[in-house]
């Protein structure tokens with residue numbers, strides 16, 4: 001079995017969690033880390049782990065590839081570096097696992113896909129739910145018609161975020177140093193839950209379904225340029241997807257999802273219980289699909305195996321584009337509500353009553369803005385026409 005050499009790019013934030021997982025399991029995957037690219041290496045929790053193993057460190061990806069190669073580059077840098085670093089790694093002979101979202105824009109994502117095709121390298125996108133066996137077997141049941149026609153998909157997340165989160169230099173920015181970031185709650189922290197609904201509705205195992213339109217309200221109460229609350233109602237063929245997520249809340253509610261089908265209701269939470277995903281059929285029978293959380297890092301050995309020729313990407317730029325194109329369009333076209341009243345709880349700004357409103361909307365299969373006039377009417381965005389945005393090309 002060929003040993004796979006790994007390059008880790010960005011190891012301070014989420015990349016430090018990935019690095020820890022890699023260092024813990026690389027022997028069983030028959031992989032080894034040959035370099036780390038990180039401009040603020042000394043401040044990262046990864047440094048002691050990497051130094052103990054004698055892994056060389058570089059400030060830039062160019063410095064690494066000047067004298068080295070890697071079979072697989074794992075890119076966990078901020079969004080606005082993805083395009084440049086992924087293309088550079090592909091062109092220097094590496095497969096890539098790029099953290100979600102693929103990039104800030106679909107134009108960037110298309111250029112990354114073109115580079116993968118041109119170089120013949122594999123490019124995986126790190127939406128971890130697409131690699132979780134329980135999610136994949138639910139998708140297979142949907143494709144096999146076991147649950148009947150999909151009718152609606154619902155996802156709610158409430159994750160309060162305070163000063164430290166918003167202090168990160170690219171957080172909530174439209175652009176950074178002249179490059180698009182389009183960072184927001186829907187592009188970043190809660191991207192998984194929109195992506196997984198579209199992934200589950202895809203027509204084949206590796207495809208995601210594109211929404212034809214979205215009715216959206218987005219708002220911000222923090223000092224950012226994009227939005228910290230998103231309420232999106234998507235039209236995906238005959239299926240309505242309701243997605244409402246917020247950082248402007250008083251209490252934490254981990255993602256809850258409910259998918260309605262002709263023959264069953266599927267409920268999904270990110271736990272390690274056997275019933276983390278389960279279907280309740282109309283006749284009362286229940287099917288458990290298995291746990292989720294413990295498989296969050298399954299993407300790593302999967303991509304190592306794919307580099308060895310043992311599989312093809314499960315989540316490609318095309319798969320991830322269903323999420324990206326919707327969120328990019330919302331970010332560019334929907335005016336952000338900025339005049340909502342808020343109070344400070346600890347260091348978190350909170351829209352009073354939002355927690356209860358989200359709970360009620362989720363329970364009733366409604367959008368929060370359908371139950372509370374404070375947010376006004378949603379903006380309708382047609383997603384069928386590809387827009388070339390100013391500054392994209």
Ligand SMILES: NC(=O)c1ccc[n+]([C@@H]2O[C@H](COP(=O)([O-])OP(=O)(O)OC[C@H]3O[C@@H](n4cnc5c(N)ncnc54)[C@H](O)[C@@H]3O)[C@@H](O)[C@H]2O)c1
Nearest residue numbers: 010011012013014015037038040076077078079099100101
């Ligand atoms: N899959 C998940 O669940 C998950 C969770 C969190 C973040 N992410 C993704 O990971 C990426 C990074 O997010 P984060 O929250 O860790 O950000 P972060 O800002 O906390 O950390 C980014 C790291 O990259 C480093 N960096 C900055 N410029 C760099 C460059 N040019 N080259 C290499 N490294 C550079 C920074 O110093 C820092 O250590 C984003 O795409 C984000 O969406 C994914």
